[in-house]
Amino acid sequence: MKRLYPVMLDIEGMRCTVVGGGPVAERKVRGLLEAGADVLIIAPALTDGLRELAEQGFTRTEEREYREEDLERAVLAFAATSDRQVNERVLNDARRLGIPVNAADDAAGGSFVAPSVVRRGGLVLAVSASGSSPALAAQVAAELAERYDDTYTAYTEWLGGLRELVKAAVTDAAVRRRLLRAALEVPENEWRNDTDAERLAARVDNLLRKLDGGYRV
Numbered sequence: 001m002k003r004l005y006p007v008m009l010d011i012e013g014m015r016c017t018v019v020g021g022g023p024v025a026e027r028k029v030r031g032l033l034e035a036g037a038d039v040l041i042i043a044p045a046l047t048d049g050l051r052e053l054a055e056q057g058f059t060r061t062e063e064r065e066y067r068e069e070d071l072e073r074a075v076l077a078f079a080a081t082s083d084r085q086v087n088e089r090v091l092n093d094a095r096r097l098g099i100p101v102n103a104a105d106d107a108a109g110g111s112f113v114a115p116s117v118v119r120r121g122g123l124v125l126a127v128s129a130s131g132s133s134p135a136l137a138a139q140v141a142a143e144l145a146e147r148y149d150d151t152y153t154a155y156t157e158w159l160g161g162l163r164e165l166v167k168a169a170v171t172d173a174a175v176r177r178r179l180l181r182a183a184l185e186v187p188e189n190e191w192r193n194d195t196d197a198e199r200l201a202a203r204v205d206n207l208l209r210k211l212d213g214g215y216r217v
């Protein structure tokens with residue numbers, strides 16, 4: 001089994017080429033669109049879902065067989081056809097061009113695998129079994145989706161706003177760290193009230209005062 005290195009890529013506005021137009025390609029395309037990618041789909045036949053996305057202008061689509069030029073300017077490539085030889089060509093072309101490539105039909109053949117993903121605003125949970133069991137990855141992600149409900153969308157936003165303030169106001173790194181950890185103890189009924197900049201600033205002040213030693217900015 002490969003030892004994989006996880007990353008969270010910023011692909012907003014960047015060209016990602018998906019070769020194939022079946023249900024597997026559709027799943028990849030939807031994930032790419034959630035990250036704001038500029039998706040190009042190459043396939044002679046498309047699922048209804050992919051056709052709809054193209055008609056609504058969310059993707060560019062070429063209804064034909066793959067050729068190497070399709071990878072031009074791509075930052076990511078996906079080989080998701082049902083034809084092993086075509087997928088192999090996509091893998092080789094992408095490698096030659098230095099583009100990271102996903103092989104939907106071969107866990108070991110690509111340069112990255114697609115994890116199962118749960119999004120809660122800024123909180124993104126990605127689960128992989130490194131190709132050994134996509135079903136397990138999906139099951140664990142479903143469990144996480146229950147554990148981390150939609151509350152985490154607003155919670156992550158609150159934490160992000162608070163952290164910006166703290167980074168600007170607290171110069172001591174050790175204090176900053178303790179404060180940001182203490183922020184995780186603030187109960188939901190309290191952080192929900194921090195609806196404007198003034199209340200958020202008061203929260204930072206309050207957390208600072210509660211730290212050992214009564215440190216204040």
Ligand SMILES: C[C@@]1(CC(=O)O)C2=NC(=C\c3[nH]c(c(CCC(=O)O)c3CC(=O)O)Cc3[nH]c(c(CC(=O)O)c3CCC(=O)O)/C=C3\N/C(=C\2)[C@@H](CCC(=O)O)[C@]3(C)CC(=O)O)/[C@H]1CCC(=O)O
Binds near residue numbers: 106107138
């Ligand atoms: C996570 C997820 C993300 C996504 O696709 O976006 C994903 N597969 C999902 C579902 C799924 N895929 C398959 C089943 C049937 C049950 C089973 O076989 O287990 C189910 C379950 C279902 O459908 O319920 C069959 C399958 N998958 C691969 C092969 C080829 C091979 O193994 O060689 C075959 C055999 C095909 C055949 O038999 O012909 C290959 C890959 N699938 C991966 C990802 C990568 C490794 C991920 C990892 O292990 O961490 C990897 C290597 C390549 C890649 O695509 O990146 C998505 C769940 C999304 C969600 O629901 O959240």
Ligand SMILES: NC(=O)c1ccc[n+]([C@@H]2O[C@H](COP(=O)([O-])OP(=O)(O)OC[C@H]3O[C@@H](n4cnc5c(N)ncnc54)[C@H](O)[C@@H]3O)[C@@H](O)[C@H]2O)c1
Binds near residue numbers: 066103
């Ligand atoms: N990674 C995964 O999660 C996963 C899950 C199940 C299956 N698979 C694998 O992924 C493959 C694709 O699955 P699917 O269910 O989407 O298949 P599918 O048969 O529904 O679709 C295959 C697609 O490939 C396109 N295609 C064929 N030749 C092409 C070419 N020369 N150029 C461009 N496009 C071409 C077809 O037009 C079609 O859109 C399967 O063969 C299987 O090996 C992967």
